[in-house]
Amino acid sequence: MGGMTTGDAIAAALYGNRFLTQPAPSTHFPDTGMSPVDAMRLVDEDLAMEGDPQRNLATFVTTWMEPEAQRLIAENLHRNFIDHAEYPISAEIEQRCVRMLADLFHAPGPTTGCRTQGSSEAIMLGALSLKWKWRERRKAAGRSTESPNLVFGGDVHVVWEKFCRYFDVEPRIVPLAEDKYTIGPDDVEPHLDENTIGVVAVVGTTFTGHKDDVVGINDLLLRFKQEHELDIPIHVDGASGGFVWPFxxxxxxxxxxxxxxxxxxxxGHKYGLVYPGIGWLVFREESDLAQDLVFYENYLGKTDATFTLNFSTGASMVLAQYYNFVRLGREGYTYVMRQMQANARALARHAAESGRFEVIGSDLEQLPLVAFKLAGKHTYDESDIAWQLAAERGWMVPAYTLPPNAEHVKILRALVKETMSREQVERLSRDMHDACETLDKKGGTHESERQQVKQGSGY
Structure with missing residues (x-):
């Protein structure tokens, strides 16, 4: 008991928690265990120091589900999704979700897809299929399969650069610029050649919540196919926007x-409204999945095809996604998205009317979020505002710089979630005003911004 007397241990069990005065185990595997109550209290007291999910406006990930969904998740945490022989209904529910998504995304006919741990795994799998299908086309034409490249904008998630590094593909990254935070056909065309395995278009960027010009890029590739006989596909990274744009x-x-x-x-764990641990990959047609990437095994008593980077995983988030699909339907998802959009627009309006901020692209198709930056010159910057909001009111509003060549632009981003009420929007607006007033008096802490003001090169 780490030096506790028997009397102390009894008193702790009756009246409190022994870890109120003892350090938590952290460097060595414990020699002895503890009671369930002590273990629960130990973990709970550590977690009490974390941020409040209700005020976390940084994360795209779902932080609340209905009690019925929580019960469904809790009752199925033990269920191993990959064991199709033992849990065939879970596998069928996955395919129901894939078919529903294919319908939502206007697939022209029978297709295929799978659940993943999140969009990072889905992107790796989708990009691997791009590479394999490109290699098939090159081999069929008797051409070299060396030096594949992938074209995408600086507005993508870092996972795309990870894919290129991990799987030996040249990244051809279209740089951004101030006031140009997405990409279109004119940006893509100079990077295309016979070794291009695909073009990535983002719908709902992490940085500002907008989408690339997918229509323009599609038209470019159709023309490129006709003029150069090169069939270059598009993969749409709809990690955030795939559950927003349809509604x-x-x-x-x-x-x-x-x-x-x-x-x-x-x-699924972003605007699909499911807790963390679920993503989806959907192909236009079955033939778009490279069959060399599909493996067959019978470890668990039945021959199954697997096309995932992970193997064993819980079925509960698949079931939670299906719950949301049947619980909400198109009408319900549309209602939720419009509710979030209305509150995001209210927050954007307050930010703009304050005169302190410039809101980025609120008149465009956008995720339910507000991306904004300071207007004019100040002795503080966006990072100071983020810190002040966290210190004063517990709001987690991220401040970050944009990718090259717009890295000199720093912005704030506030996501508006399903659980954020209009009163909370009003409160956040007042807290932003108060944070700026405080910083007006005391100044900021970021040397780079103060230096810009001194040099007369502020925003």
Whole structure:
């Protein structure tokens, strides 16, 4: 008991927690165990020091689900999704979700896809299929399969650069610029050649919540196919936007309605409204999945095809995703997205009307978020505002720089979640005003911003 007397141990069990005065085990595997209550208290007291998910406006990941969904998750945490022989209904529910997503994304006919741990795994799998299909085309034409490249903008998630490094593909990254935070056909065209395995288009960027010009890129690739006889596919990274655009902007074409879009990933644990641990990859047609990437095994008593980087994983988040699909349907998802969009627009309006901030692209198709930066010159910057909001009110609002060649632009981003009420929007707006007033008096702590003001080169 780490030096505790028997009397102390009894008193701790009756009246409190022994870890109120003892350090938590952290460097060595414990020699002895503890009671369930002590273990629970130990972990709970550590977690009490973390941020409040209700005020976490940084994460795209879902932080709340209905009690019925939570019960469904809790009752199925023991279920290993990959064991299709023992849990065939879980496997069938996965495929129901894939078919529903294919319908939502306007797939022209029978297709295939799979659940993943999140969009990072889905992207790795989708990009691997791009590489393998390109290699098939090159071999069929008697051409070299050396030096594949992938074209994407600086607005992508870091996982795309990871893929290129891990799987030996040359990244051809289109740089951004101030006031140009997405990419289109004119940006892509100079980077295309016979070794291009695909073009990545983002729908709902992490940085500002907008989408690339998928229609323009599709038109470019159709023309490129006709003029150069090179069939270059598009993979749409819809990690965030894949569950937003179908409901907020149903007439906007970005999905399988465009001929060159061959695969789409989407995060169920973002705007799919499921807790962390679920992503999806959907192909336009079954033939878009390279069959050399599919493995067959019978470890668990039944021959199964597997196309994932992970093997064993819980079934509970797949079931939670299906719960949301049948619980909400198109009507319910549309309602939730419009609610979030209305509150995001209210927050953007307050930020703009304050005169302190410039809101980025709120008049465009956008995720339910507000991206904004300071207007004018100040003795503090966006990072100081983020720190002040966290210190004063517990709001987690990230401040970050944009990718090259817009890295000199620093912005703040506030995501508006399903659980954020209009009163909380009003409160956040007042807290932003108060944070700026405090910083007006005391100044900031970021030397780079103060130096810009001294040199007369502020925003």
């Amino acid at each position: 907020l902007y149903p007439e906007s074409k970005w999905d399988f309605r465009l001929e060159q879009v061959r695969s789409i990933n989407v995060s």
